[in-house]
Amino acid sequence: MKKIILLIGIVLIITSCKRDNALQQSIAKINTDIAVERFDRLFAEATSEDLPKLKQAYPFMFSEKYSDSFWLAKKADTLQIQLFNEVDKTFSVFNDIETEIESLFNHLKYYFQEFNPPRIITVTNDVRYRNKVIVTDTITVIALDNYLGSEHEFYSSIHKYIRANLTKEQIVVNLAGEYAKKYIYQQPKKTLLDEMIYFGKQLYFKDAVIPFKTDAERIGYSPKQLNWAIANESYIWRYFVERELLFSTDSKLPGRFINPAPFTKFYLEEIDADSPGQLGQYIGWQIVRAYMKQNDVSLKDMLIKSTEDIFNNTKFKPRK
Structure with missing residues (x-):
């Protein structure tokens, strides 16, 4: 009897694995292709001559209440330069994360046919870790200075349980969490x-x-x-x-x-x-x-x- 039960269990596991593999193959065929826009680099490397074009390409990144001189002074600030250098060192290559984001988008398109991949724009935000990722229907913004590694010196004043997840491995996890909020509907939470x-x-x-x-x-x-x-x-x-x-x-x-x-x-x-x-x-x-x-x-x-x-x-x- 035990052998029969064991055999049934093995058959169920094999069947489940085959079903999961078929599902992932179907999803992979969606083949989403994205191009991450490294605004963090564009801003850090912009000259006074480049700034007007950058503002024209990314108007939503520049508040109108600040003049060009404000933005030029910001990018020249010592702390901002240090921040950019650390981000550029950690994210000199973005291919693996881009692949994970594409896989996330493949899955979203499979389960929600109305989903359209947004523009992916990377920025720095002075380590405001409560706003690591912002998701809209057309634009997704990722603040890379919140993913430098749990032991990074920038995070020394942040509680250990928070900085434990300030790693590059959490970028796509945080993205998925923000999309979950968009698709979940639930009555106001009482209990x-x-x-x-x-x-x-x-x-x-x-x-x-x-x-x-x-x-x-x-x-x-x-x-x-x-x-x-x-x-x-x-x-x-x-x-x-x-x-x-x-x-x-x-x-x-x-x-x-x-x-x-x-x-x-x-x-x-x-x-x-x-x-x-x-x-x-x-x-x-x-x-x-x-x-x-x-x-x-x-x-x-x-x-x-x-x-x-x-x-x-x-x-x-x-x-x-």
Whole structure:
């Protein structure tokens, strides 16, 4: 009997792998081709004679309330020169990241036929890490000075849990996250479960559109942090259920379980220090994954399902 069960399992795995390979081959045939516009370089290298043409080509990058002398003084500023030099050193070659962005766009076009690839423009923004990526229908702006590496000297005053993801590997992950926000529709979040499902949708969206990234990269964990979440999944779920937190509207809960943080606040001395932040997002991700596995629903349709619909139609069982 055990041999039969094992054989069935192997057949299912092989079938699933073949199906996944066929899907990725279909997506690859879309063959999106982009040309990244390195505005950061164009601005750093512009002379007073070049500036009018640059402003004409990129009017949205120059506020009209500032004169040419302001922009010329800015590009000549010592700190700006240092910033450009560090960006240019880290991103002297952009081919690998460009390939990842093209793959992301292939997947977006496959799942959302109305999607049209925007212009991709790279800039620096004085390490405003809360605005690393800006996405519109026609233009996507990537601030490269936010991706110089977690140990870069520019980030010494930034909390360790934030700078851990200020790496070039996170560029396409952040892009996917911004597109997820555009395609997700959900009623205003009231309960902890609302928050969990919303971010679970974001993370499942990343599963679909950047399958070449690891689970750890998609959620912004280190491999060690992801392993901790997997190992303690059952405990985390039990904690939420036993304390009746899922349907609570306590405004403090997102800060404890959803928002980026150095650790999750269970208020239990023995585990808080070891836990990664955002474990509410992680559990929401597993709920949405279970929902998609158990229901015949497209990615596009799932993104607009209500919290109640997803939760009530999911038999979620955490890993033990």
